[in-house]
Amino acid sequence: MIREVECTKRDKGYAIIFDAMASPCEVLIDSPEQWLASLIGEQVAGEAWRIEDKYSRYQTTSVCGQLNANAGKKCPIDSETFHLLQFADQCYQLSDGLFDITSGVLRKAWHFDCSDNIPSQQQIDRLLPFVGWQQLEFDENHLQMQQGMEIDFGGIGKEYAVDKAILLANQVIAQHAKNSVPVLVNFGGDLAVNGPRDKEQAWHVGVEHPSLAAHSTMVVTIKQGAIATSGDAKRFLLKDGRRYSHVLNVKTGWPVENPPKSITVAAPKCIQAGLLATLALLQGKNATKFLKTQDITHWQIS
Amino acid sequence: MQLTKTTDLKGLLTTATCALLTTNQVSATETAVDEWQFDTAIMYYGESDRVTAVEGIVAGQKTFADEQVLNLKVTVDALTGASANGAVAQPDVQTFTRPSGNGQYQVKAKQTPLDDTFHDTRLQLTGSWSQPLYHDYTWTVGGNLSKEYDYLSVSVNSNLARDFNKKNTTVSAGFSYAFDQIEPEGGLPKALSEMTVEQFGSTEFDALFEQTRIGSSDDKNTLDLLLGLTQVINRNTIVQLNYSYSDVSGYLTDPFKVVSVVNQQGYSQRAIYEHRPDSRTKHAVFAQLKTHFSNTVLDASYRYMTDDWQIDSHTLDLRYHMALNNGHYIEPHIRYYTQTAAEFYTPFIIEGQSINQDISADYRIGEMDAYTFGIKYGMPMNSGDSLAFRLEYYRQSPKSDGTAAVGVLNDVELYETIDAVIAQVSYSF
Numbered sequence: 001m002i003r004e005v006e007c008t009k010r011d012k013g014y015a016i017i018f019d020a021m022a023s024p025c026e027v028l029i030d031s032p033e034q035w036l037a038s039l040i041g042e043q044v045a046g047e048a049w050r051i052e053d054k055y056s057r058y059q060t061t062s063v064c065g066q067l068n069a070n071a072g073k074k075c076p077i078d079s080e081t082f083h084l085l086q087f088a089d090q091c092y093q094l095s096d097g098l099f100d101i102t103s104g105v106l107r108k109a110w111h112f113d114c115s116d117n118i119p120s121q122q123q124i125d126r127l128l129p130f131v132g133w134q135q136l137e138f139d140e141n142h143l144q145m146q147q148g149m150e151i152d153f154g155g156i157g158k159e160y161a162v163d164k165a166i167l168l169a170n171q172v173i174a175q176h177a178k179n180s181v182p183v184l185v186n187f188g189g190d191l192a193v194n195g196p197r198d199k200e201q202a203w204h205v206g207v208e209h210p211s212l213a214a215h216s217t218m219v220v221t222i223k224q225g226a227i228a229t230s231g232d233a234k235r236f237l238l239k240d241g242r243r244y245s246h247v248l249n250v251k252t253g254w255p256v257e258n259p260p261k262s263i264t265v266a267a268p269k270c271i272q273a274g275l276l277a278t279l280a281l282l283q284g285k286n287a288t289k290f291l292k293t294q295d296i297t298h299w300q301i302s
Numbered sequence: 303m304q305l306t307k308t309t310d311l312k313g314l315l316t317t318a319t320c321a322l323l324t325t326n327q328v329s330a331t332e333t334a335v336d337e338w339q340f341d342t343a344i345m346y347y348g349e350s351d352r353v354t355a356v357e358g359i360v361a362g363q364k365t366f367a368d369e370q371v372l373n374l375k376v377t378v379d380a381l382t383g384a385s386a387n388g389a390v391a392q393p394d395v396q397t398f399t400r401p402s403g404n405g406q407y408q409v410k411a412k413q414t415p416l417d418d419t420f421h422d423t424r425l426q427l428t429g430s431w432s433q434p435l436y437h438d439y440t441w442t443v444g445g446n447l448s449k450e451y452d453y454l455s456v457s458v459n460s461n462l463a464r465d466f467n468k469k470n471t472t473v474s475a476g477f478s479y480a481f482d483q484i485e486p487e488g489g490l491p492k493a494l495s496e497m498t499v500e501q502f503g504s505t506e507f508d509a510l511f512e513q514t515r516i517g518s519s520d521d522k523n524t525l526d527l528l529l530g531l532t533q534v535i536n537r538n539t540i541v542q543l544n545y546s547y548s549d550v551s552g553y554l555t556d557p558f559k560v561v562s563v564v565n566q567q568g569y570s571q572r573a574i575y576e577h578r579p580d581s582r583t584k585h586a587v588f589a590q591l592k593t594h595f596s597n598t599v600l601d602a603s604y605r606y607m608t609d610d611w612q613i614d615s616h617t618l619d620l621r622y623h624m625a626l627n628n629g630h631y632i633e634p635h636i637r638y639y640t641q642t643a644a645e646f647y648t649p650f651i652i653e654g655q656s657i658n659q660d661i662s663a664d665y666r667i668g669e670m671d672a673y674t675f676g677i678k679y680g681m682p683m684n685s686g687d688s689l690a691f692r693l694e695y696y697r698q699s700p701k702s703d704g705t706a707a708v709g710v711l712n713d714v715e716l717y718e719t720i721d722a723v724i725a726q727v728s729y730s731f
Contacts, residue, residue, distance in 0.1 A: 035629075079469070083322050090318035094311060141437060163323050174597050178627035267312070269319045276315070294311050 005045045007038050012198065016041030020048035021056075021158050023188025027165070030182040030197055040172050044165040044185060051161045055084075055153040057104065064153055072147030082140050084153060084160065091156075091275055092133045098282045099275065102145070103250040104152035105130045110255075112246040116239040124253035131250055159190050159228055159274035166192045166270075192226035192270045207264055207299075218264070218299060226270035230277035231262030231301075247281045256284040263287060266297040321468075339363045343728035350721045353383040353420065369434045373444075377426040384416035388559040388663040389573050390650045391415065391714035396570065399499055401558045402488035403511045406502050414718045417558065424450045430459075438465040442476075455482045461528070470534040478526040485519035486557050492516045493577030494657060497560055514575070522552030538594040548584040561663040562650045568709025571653055576662040578646065584609040599623040613667060615641035630681040635694065637674035643667065643703040649716050652708060665700040665717070672698045676724070692726040 006017045014037035016027040027044050029037040055064045067075055077085070091099045105127050109119035129148075136145040145151065153160075165185040173181045173194075182197045186205065193203050202221040207229060220227060237244040237255075247256045259281045267273035276296055283290040291298045340362050347355040361375040387398060389409075396409045400419055409415040430444030440463045448455040461476030484490075491497075495514040501507045527547045534540050560573035590603040605617040618638045625631050644667040646660035676694030683689055700717040707716060 033627075039629075087318055087322040090314070094314055094318075160322070163319075167323065174594075175625050176627065176629045177625075178597065268316065269323065271322065272312070272315045272319050276311070279311070296312065 003045075003049060005038075005041050007034065007041055009034075013037060014041075016044070018045045018048070020045065021052050021161065021187060023158065025187045026185075027169070028184040028186075028203075029169075031177070033177075036172075036177060036181065039176065040169045040183065043168050043172055047164050047168050048161050048187065051157060051164065054080075055157045057150070057152045057154065064151065067143060067145075068150045071145050071149050074142050074144045076141060077138070077143045079140070081143070082138070084156070085138050085143065087271070088151075088153075088156065089133070095279050095282070097133070098250065099155070099279060100131065100133045100250045101151050101153065101155060102133050102136060102149055103131050103248060104150050104154070105148070106248050106250070106253055109253070110237075110246070110248065112236055112244075115237060118237055118239050118244065128253050131253070155278060156271055156274060158187050159226075159269075159271040162187050162190050162192050162226065162270035166194050170194055190226075190228040190270050190274060191222075193222055193224065196223040218301075220264065220266075220299060222266065225266060225268045226273045227264055227266050228270055228274035228277050229262060229264040230274065230281050231260075245281075247284075249282070256282055258285040259283070260287050260300050262301040263291070264299040265291075339365075339730070341728065341730045343726055345724065345726040347724050348722060349383070351384065352416065352720065353381060353385060355379055355381045371432040373428075373430045373432075375426075375428040377424070377428070379422075379424040379426075381424070382421040384418040385420040385558070386665060386718075387415050387417045387573075388561055388576060388665075389415040390562040390564065390570065390663075390711060390716060392570050393710050393713065397499055398560075398573065399497055399502065399511070400488075401486055401491075403498075403508075404488065406499070412714050414715065422450050422452075424448060424453075438469075439463070440465075446480075452486045453482070453484050455480060457481070457524075459526075463530075472530075472532040474528070474530040474532075476528045476530075478524075478528075480524040480526075481521065482524070482552075483519055483521040484553065484557065489515040489518050490520055490553075490557050491575035493555065493659075494574050494661070497573040497575065499572075520553035522550055522554060524548065524550045540592050542588075542590040544586075544588040546584075546586045546588070548586070549581070550583075551581040554578045554580060554582060556662070556664060559662060559664050561648065561661055563653055564650050564708065564711065565653050566708060568707070568711035574651075574657075574661075576664065577660055578644075578662055579611065579660050582609055582611055597625040611644040611646070611667070613641055613644050615639065630679065633678040633680070635674065635676040635678065637672075639670075639672040639674075641670055643669040647703060649702070649705055650711065668700050668717075669703045670698060670700040672696065687729065687731040690726075690728045692724070692728070694724040696722040696724060698722075 002019070004018060008015050008017070010028070013028070013030040013032065014034060016029065016037060018025050025048060027041055029040055031037060053059065054062055056062045057064045057068065059065050060069065063081055088101045109123045109127055111117055130146070136143070136149065138144070162185050166183070169183045169185065180195065182193070182195060184193045184203050184205070185191060189207055191205060197203060202223040204219055204221050207218050207220055207227065236246060244255045245259050247259050248254065249256050263277045263280045265273045265277040265280065267276060280287045280291050280298070288300065340360065343359045345357045357377060357379045359375065359377050361373070364372045389396065389398065391412050391414050394411050396415060397406055398409065398415060398417070399406050400417065407418060426446070426448040428444070428446045430442055432440060432442040434440050442461040444459045446455070446457045457478055457480035459476060459478035461474055463472050463474035465472050492514050498507060498510040498514060525548070528544060530542065530544045532540065532542045555576060555578045559576045561576055562570045563572050563574060564570050584607055586605060586607040588603065588605045590601070592599065592601050601621040601623070603619045607615045620636045621633055623631055623633045644662065646658060647662055647668045649663055649668070651657060651661070674694055674696045676692060678690055678692040680688060680690035698720040702717060
């Protein structure tokens, strides 16, 4: 992807557009000052690319790539990685083991390419020993996982980048602007705002549902906080009239049954919204019940 | 997942998110690894009718991949002008011999005696290396070399810091050891001996001057110990507390300073070379608070120092950083300093009084107040560099330690106020 930041004028200010983490990213800034918008845009894009370069599992040189390549050894980690691991640990505990950043190895058996290529139980059984957060050890300075295991920050990386972007934008605004400047950060549908627009107006955002083949967008309004969407995208398998979602139960290694096609959740921070949406999908057909019981603001497409 | 209604998932997640997003200050604005960051500055310091100094600084910082940090700094100072020699002003013209013995200077009636041949060039090199160690420890080691025409200073220092509480608390301990050597032109004066003034240029003068000399050089050793605590109070506020102990031993006298001996009518009879104790122990505490408001930062600090020369000092320093909407900033600065006199300080001696072994009329160790008022204006440059200007006014007001003036000394200024202007331009890239 080309790393360029584009700045265009819009109704109440400027839009910054760039590509990161395999998604189109935009930052909307309600300020007439182009230099401020550009400064925020450059900082936010820089941060998104930094997180992508550091935590992409596809880049062998990334921190994540190196940790996976050195599985079995005790690897040094920095403070940011430690805090992300700590967050992943808390999510694992909170979800009773359903959210597990070591589950990526199951992809070796499951290829969600819309084919009918369903793996055998044998194939899955061979991989299950390498899945399991509890087998991994880490402290503030080191991480050690068993040989053959992999970690993947894909489930939280983009949302984390959105939250960091808002923090960074606020930092730039505090340093350089006299008044508050409303900002919206949208990384491929995971988004957050730093507050309402002028005169307490809400932001209206079109959220594209990746699950829908037709490019249908749902408009949501947001004044505060963040929104994240989790869905089964265009990724599934079909065999004997049965649809296998790409949402895997890490305990069985098999897809969760009948999850909603897409869930959008609102929360104070994007990383929370993302996690809640993922946890809801993992409930399969009980997703709605889960969201209601937990009193979570959501939009759902079944 | 056995999630029941009693499991407050949202609440628990909020706690986890807070920990992730507030402790992690890593961001794209951080200086890229493996690049040198340079700060340069040129400063002018000018006292009215006295010392003028011009200083140039080039400082470089390089951060390596494993968070090691190398700092190097070169400072060049050029000082010229006049400095008070310690003698009192008189109703008549006074003549003094230069510290080198190679010349004399005259001071006009009612003027504070200043030696106007004060000029020196100083070159200073400073370096430090900071290295993260196992489990939240950071070790820093550094050195300093400073050379002037008649002065050499060499020091080494080391500091160990440990982070606690997710880096919200840092405790550090360090030491510094310095060796200083002074080798003034014309040698070191004999304590309390009389400055040779009469018959300048004759062989008698040279013989007498020679009798006031005790050697060509002497040195001193300084050991400093430092304990520090830095505490992050919340996202906007950070507090630092330091305690330092300093032990200096060796030659602490200023070989260029004298004390006037006056008669009962206040007329100067002669000037004798000063002498200070050969050791000094200082204790200091320092507290600093930095707090960030929406687009301003308040930086307030206080320092208290006490030593066994009986000098106690208090320093209050306030800076207020205000960001302007165009990226520029203004930073007003106020500093107040006050100190009590050293026990052996005296503005002059009356003939016939017994003279202690230690005696000095140097106003810098007398009672005094000082104020600084300044303003700094900074702006980012297109390329990410930054440019800043600083202008400060400094006023030093020496005060009487209670010694009553006698005779004609009532008609002269014994405690002359010094005004200075400091101007600085700095550029970081």
